Amino acid sequence: MAEIVSGAAEETMALRVVGALRDDIVTMALKPGDVISESDIAGRYGVSRQPVREAFIRLAQQGLLLIRPKRATVVKKISPEGVRQSRFIRESIEVEIIRRLAAQAGAESRSEMDALITEQEAASDADDSRRFHTLDELFHRTLARLASVEYAWQLIDDHKMQLDRVRYLTLGSSSSQRAISEHKLIVAAVAQGDVPGAEAAMRAHLARAEVLLNQTIADHPDYFE
Amino acid sequence: MAEIVSGAAEETMALRVVGALRDDIVTMALKPGDVISESDIAGRYGVSRQPVREAFIRLAQQGLLLIRPKRATVVKKISPEGVRQSRFIRESIEVEIIRRLAAQAGAESRSEMDALITEQEAASDADDSRRFHTLDELFHRTLARLASVEYAWQLIDDHKMQLDRVRYLTLGSSSSQRAISEHKLIVAAVAQGDVPGAEAAMRAHLARAEVLLNQTIADHPDYFE
DNA sequence: TGATCGCATCTACCATACAAGATTGGAAAG
DNA sequence: CTTTCCAATCTTGTATGGTAGATGCGATCA
Numbered sequence: 001m002a003e004i005v006s007g008a009a010e011e012t013m014a015l016r017v018v019g020a021l022r023d024d025i026v027t028m029a030l031k032p033g034d035v036i037s038e039s040d041i042a043g044r045y046g047v048s049r050q051p052v053r054e055a056f057i058r059l060a061q062q063g064l065l066l067i068r069p070k071r072a073t074v075v076k077k078i079s080p081e082g083v084r085q086s087r088f089i090r091e092s093i094e095v096e097i098i099r100r101l102a103a104q105a106g107a108e109s110r111s112e113m114d115a116l117i118t119e120q121e122a123a124s125d126a127d128d129s130r131r132f133h134t135l136d137e138l139f140h141r142t143l144a145r146l147a148s149v150e151y152a153w154q155l156i157d158d159h160k161m162q163l164d165r166v167r168y169l170t171l172g173s174s175s176s177q178r179a180i181s182e183h184k185l186i187v188a189a190v191a192q193g194d195v196p197g198a199e200a201a202m203r204a205h206l207a208r209a210e211v212l213l214n215q216t217i218a219d220h221p222d223y224f225e
Numbered sequence: 226m227a228e229i230v231s232g233a234a235e236e237t238m239a240l241r242v243v244g245a246l247r248d249d250i251v252t253m254a255l256k257p258g259d260v261i262s263e264s265d266i267a268g269r270y271g272v273s274r275q276p277v278r279e280a281f282i283r284l285a286q287q288g289l290l291l292i293r294p295k296r297a298t299v300v301k302k303i304s305p306e307g308v309r310q311s312r313f314i315r316e317s318i319e320v321e322i323i324r325r326l327a328a329q330a331g332a333e334s335r336s337e338m339d340a341l342i343t344e345q346e347a348a349s350d351a352d353d354s355r356r357f358h359t360l361d362e363l364f365h366r367t368l369a370r371l372a373s374v375e376y377a378w379q380l381i382d383d384h385k386m387q388l389d390r391v392r393y394l395t396l397g398s399s400s401s402q403r404a405i406s407e408h409k410l411i412v413a414a415v416a417q418g419d420v421p422g423a424e425a426a427m428r429a430h431l432a433r434a435e436v437l438l439n440q441t442i443a444d445h446p447d448y449f450e
Numbered sequence: 451t452g453a454t455c456g457c458a459t460c461t462a463c464c465a466t467a468c469a470a471g472a473t474t475g476g477a478a479a480g
Numbered sequence: 481c482t483t484t485c486c487a488a489t490c491t492t493g494t495a496t497g498g499t500a501g502a503t504g505c506g507a508t509c510a
Binding site: 272273296 | 461463465466
């Protein structure tokens with residue numbers, strides 16, 4: 001557990017603690033079920049309990065911590081049902097986004113999407129999974145922006161952290177190639193104005209995660225409820 | 226601004242303050258743009274600044290308050306774009322819900338929906354707009370439950386408060402009759418397994434809110450950004 | 451041996467004091 | 481009269497002490 005990066009130039013101590021803890025949780029440095037306390041974290045980061053407490057409240061609202069009053073605060077275990085429903089929300093919104101994109105079909109949109117896919121291929125060839133993850137994130141966000149619903153994307157960003165924890169556990173399984181080919185299918189359908197095709201491609205792309213989820217649960221049963 | 230209802234048996238002071246403030250904001254007792262402070266609310270409710278501060282953090286994360294560090298805390302003005310995008314999210318999810326319901330079509334589901342609509346008609350005849358609002362809420366939540374995505378409904382419940390503020394401003398305009406007939410159309414389409422029909426009916430039902438929004442902005446321009 | 455009670459020791463919750471940035475008003479200078 | 485500047489007084493941020501509830505372990509008693 002490293003020191004807080006003071007160079008981050010965050011506004012307040014509380015926000016610094018929020019960022020540090022969130023990173024530790026998403027990257028599994030703090031594992032689901034781990035028990036932490038205000039005093040513990042406060043001492044570890046060299047701040048008082050007050051900003052830590054506020055950080056706990058924020059992270060609890062985001063579903064990463066579970067505050068049990070007068071008892072303890074624990075890193076929330078991953079709820080398989082919650083993951084599925086978060087995925088349902090994301091799928092619902094992305095399908096709607098794709099439908100809009102396919103309907104309005106911009107030429108400059110096509111080139112922008114193509115450029116991102118090219119970058120993803122480069123990252124995949126270099127086995128840079130971290131960069132690939134970032135680009136995949138950007139790909140979906142770009143779809144939202146092109147459909148003029150970028151704000152909506154921000155709204156569901158919180159729930160996405162649950163999915164990120166699962167994704168981190170599945171980092172080694174190189175399914176990048178399949179993801180790229182699926183992205184190509186989506187872009188191609190959008191370019192042709194093929195609404196049902198684009199919708200089906202997007203559903204298939206997102207549905208593949210279900211397999212990974214079940215496998216992850218089998219690999220790390222104590223991280224899930 | 227009434228006293229905190231101590232009979233509510235809430236867990237902590239902070240949660241009591243959260244509930245009280247949220248009600249005041251949604252019911253426009255605290256208007257968009259109003260400036261409040263921790264000391265102010267603390268004195269008003271007879272508690273210290275600490276639980277009030279935690280309440281502010283929670284409400285800020287839910288988008289109802291805007292904390293400007295070292296300056297002040299204000300009731301966030303309603304963002305028309307935010308309302309539209311929240312509605313986009315809700316529409317995306319509800320369309321997906323209706324699609325699933327229409328596909329699996331349960332007989333007991335039909336009777337449950339019919340019962341709710343009957344109650345709504347009674348509330349509308351009695352001009353009980355508050356009860357009608359509650360029943361309308363229940364109707365949509367029931368749809369989610371019948372589609373086995375009730376947890377997803379909880380996830381989007383936070384964003385719904387933005388819409389509730391707008392809805393509160395449009396309470397007088399008796400559009401209950403139209404809402405009921407629209408609900409009937411949805412249920413009928415679901416019962417017949419008419420997927421496109423159910424989808425179209427749901428979109429129309431939700432789209433009508435856009436008209437109300439524009440009218441509301443015209444009526445209360447200083448409540449919006 | 452086994453069960454029950456009590457106390458030491460955790461926890462999060464709340465109150466209070468202090469710190470530091472931001473605002474606002476008026477006074478002073480032009 | 482206008483402009484500038486400073487200080488009183490707001491605001492939120494942080495630190496710390498005390499409180500009540502929950503837990504766990506050990507002593508005591510049946």
